Structure formats: structure tokens, C-alpha cells
Amino acid sequence: MSLSETWLNQMQSDGSRLTAPRRAVVEILAEADQALDPGEIFERARRQHPAIGLVTVYRTLEKLEALHLIERIHQHEGCHAYLRAAQGHEHVLLCERCGKALRFVGDDLEDLITALEKRTGFLIREHWLQLFGLCPACQA
Amino acid sequence: MSLSETWLNQMQSDGSRLTAPRRAVVEILAEADQALDPGEIFERARRQHPAIGLVTVYRTLEKLEALHLIERIHQHEGCHAYLRAAQGHEHVLLCERCGKALRFVGDDLEDLITALEKRTGFLIREHWLQLFGLCPACQA
DNA sequence: ATCGTTAATGAAAATGAATGTCAATATCAA
DNA sequence: TTGATATTGACATTCATTTTCATTAACGAT
Ligand SMILES: [Mn+2]
Ligand SMILES: [Mn+2]
Ligand SMILES: [Zn+2]
Ligand SMILES: [Zn+2]
Numbered sequence: 001m002s003l004s005e006t007w008l009n010q011m012q013s014d015g016s017r018l019t020a021p022r023r024a025v026v027e028i029l030a031e032a033d034q035a036l037d038p039g040e041i042f043e044r045a046r047r048q049h050p051a052i053g054l055v056t057v058y059r060t061l062e063k064l065e066a067l068h069l070i071e072r073i074h075q076h077e078g079c080h081a082y083l084r085a086a087q088g089h090e091h092v093l094l095c096e097r098c099g100k101a102l103r104f105v106g107d108d109l110e111d112l113i114t115a116l117e118k119r120t121g122f123l124i125r126e127h128w129l130q131l132f133g134l135c136p137a138c139q140a
Numbered sequence: 141m142s143l144s145e146t147w148l149n150q151m152q153s154d155g156s157r158l159t160a161p162r163r164a165v166v167e168i169l170a171e172a173d174q175a176l177d178p179g180e181i182f183e184r185a186r187r188q189h190p191a192i193g194l195v196t197v198y199r200t201l202e203k204l205e206a207l208h209l210i211e212r213i214h215q216h217e218g219c220h221a222y223l224r225a226a227q228g229h230e231h232v233l234l235c236e237r238c239g240k241a242l243r244f245v246g247d248d249l250e251d252l253i254t255a256l257e258k259r260t261g262f263l264i265r266e267h268w269l270q271l272f273g274l275c276p277a278c279q280a
Numbered sequence: 281a282t283c284g285t286t287a288a289t290g291a292a293a294a295t296g297a298a299t300g301t302c303a304a305t306a307t308c309a310a
Numbered sequence: 311t312t313g314a315t316a317t318t319g320a321c322a323t324t325c326a327t328t329t330t331c332a333t334t335a336a337c338g339a340t
Binding site for chain 1: 214219233235236242244246247248249252253255256257260261262263264265266267268269270271272273274275276279
């Protein structure tokens with residue numbers, strides 16, 4: 001079963017109806033190797049389903065995010081692009097030029113966090129880590 | 141010399157004129173222990189200078205950011221808050237409840253980055269790291 | 281297969297943050 | 311003091327996102 005089928009099943013289990021425009025958006029996001037913003041998703045989705053409205057893109061994003069299937073990625077150029085959600089404790093490495101996104105594991109911040117908690121008195125509950133650079137194809 | 145005086149001097153050296161509304165915005169940001177968005181800054185600034193316009197807040201933020209005196213902080217609730225810029229290689233620890241911001245050093249990602257470069261072929265040029273939690277005062 | 285409930289759709293209008301325009305004003309070097 | 315010009319705030323504009331709403335479509339029940 002493909003990832004988009006899995007997502008569609010989860011949406012249906014959650015009470016959502018499966019519609020053509022929704023399928024288009026889901027497939028785009030499940031397949032994407034980069035974070036896409038609502039405008040980009042809309043552009044791509046209307047190739048599959050020309051009648052789709054931008055509103056439906058927004059609404060589908062909202063649902064997918066609520067199900068933790070996608071998550072918002074913050075970048076210099078914008079903070080409204082969405083990418084397949086991390087599986088467990090993963091972070092993301094992004095190409096600054098083409099946008100290609102790769103997830104990785106293995107950051108080791110435990111010692112830093114423990115030391116900071118002791119020193120500052122903060123209770124640290126979450127962290128954001130993102131790496132930026134150039135993917136192999138974009139290194140001229 | 142206070143931090144806001146230092147900033148004002150730098151702005152003047154850069155060719156900016158020192159005006160009352162500008163002074164108000166600069167003082168707020170130089171003194172703040174948390175990231176503030178344009179609306180919050182506007183609210184506070186009009187106490188000092190009731191005639192100030194929101195546009196001037198935006199324009200002052202732009203100048204301060206160009207001089208690398210402040211930087212934008214991304215959070216769940218919004219991506220348009222500004223905080224005094226990092227001094228060298230610092231990251232930020234934020235209280236999720238009250239917004240209190242603390243800078244810290246000592247993250248050690250060299251090994252991770254080197255390993256990822258080797259494994260993925262990416263050239264990694266930058267990283268974002270932010271820690272979130274509860275400051276001492278907000279841990280009820 | 282048909283029906284009926286109601287979720288979902290897209291057009292259109294509304295919202296609201298951020299930018300652009302511009303005439304009046306204030307800064308500051310000369 | 312003066313004059314060039316940077317800055318100001320009111321106002322208009324842009325544009326992404328949200329809201330509204332009448333119509334359509336999904337799908338469980340029959
Ligand atoms: Mn981590
Ligand atoms: Mn670092
Ligand atoms: Zn952001
Ligand atoms: Zn690339």
C-alpha cells in the first residue's frame with residue numbers, strides 16, 4: 001500500500017470523506033521530496049483536478065496536520081511549507097537552492113539539555129533543529 | 141553606555157537619523173527579555189510616544205535587522221517576533237508560556253554534521269537550533 | 281441500487297498583516 | 311540659521327489566509 005493510500009485510510013478512519021481534490025493534495029504531499037507551500041500544492045493539484053479550489057488545499061493541509069501526517073517547515077523564504085511528518089525523533093536537512101528535504105536521526109542534545117536545565121532552571125520540553133545546505137545536485 | 145544607546149549610535153553611523161519614535165522602538169527591543177512581534181512593539185512604543193505609527197515600527201525593525209542588531213525568532217504561535225541578535229554562535233531557549241528568552245552556547249553538532257555530509261553528499265552551511273520549555277517562574 | 285444525512289466543495293466576500301505612496305515634518309551637517 | 315533630505319504617519323493597496331454560503335458529492339443505512 002502506498003503512502004498516500006495509507007494517509008487516505010487514516011483520514012477516512014478519522015471521519016473524513018475521500019474526494020478527488022483531497023486525493024490529489026494527499027498524493028502530492030505523500031510523494032514530495034521537498035516542503036511545499038499552499039500555492040505550490042494548488043498549482044500541482046490542479047493538473048490532476050483542474051476544478052480544485054485553493055481553499056480545499058488549505059482545508060486538506062489542516063486535516064493532515066491535525067493527524068500528524070505532515071508538518072510545517074520554517075525556512076528563510078517562508079514558514080508555510082509542509083512536509084511529510086517526522087517518524088519518531090527525526091530532524092530535517094534542507095537544500096537552500098532546490099528545497100530537497102532529507103530526514104535524519106542521531107542528534108545528541110541530551111547532555112546539552114541537561115546542563116542547561118541545571119544552569120537555567122528551565123524545564124526543557126522540546127527542540128527544533130534544522131540543517132541547511134546544498135544537496136549534491138545543487139553544488140555546481 | 142546602555143545597549144539602546146549603542147544601537148542608536150550604530151544606526152546613526154549607518155546614516156539614520158535619531159527620532160523619538162525610533163528611540164522608543166529601539167529601547168523596547170534592546171531591553172526586552174523576550175521576542176516581540178510588531179504589534180506588541182507598537183503597543184509598548186505608543187506609551188512612550190503615542191503618535192507613533194505602526195509603519196514606523198516595521199521600518200525600524202527592518203533597519204535593526206539589516207544591522208544585525210535583532211533577529212527574527214520562529215515559534216509555534218508566530219514567526220514574526222524579534223529578539224536581540226545572537227552574539228557569535230549562540231542559540232535560544234524560550235519559555236513556551238511567558239516567552240522569556242535565554243541565549244546559550246555549547247551545542248556541539250560538528251560530528252553529526254560531518255557524518256551527515258559524508259552520508260548524504262550535502263554541503264551543510266547553516267543550522268537552526270531552538271529549545272522550548274518552561275522558565276522557572278512558569279513551572280507552577 | 282436508492283435515499284437521506286451531512287461533510288465537502290468552490291465562488292465570492294471578508295479579514296488582517298505587511299507594503300507602497302505621498303505630502304508634511306524633523307533631523308542634522310554645513 | 312538654513313537647506314537638503316531622511317523620516318513620519320495617514321491613507322491606499324496588496325496579497326495570503328479565513329469565513330460565508332448555496333450547491334454538490336460521499337457513503338452508511340435501507
Ligand atoms: Mn533532536
Ligand atoms: Mn549551533
Ligand atoms: Zn517560521
Ligand atoms: Zn538542491
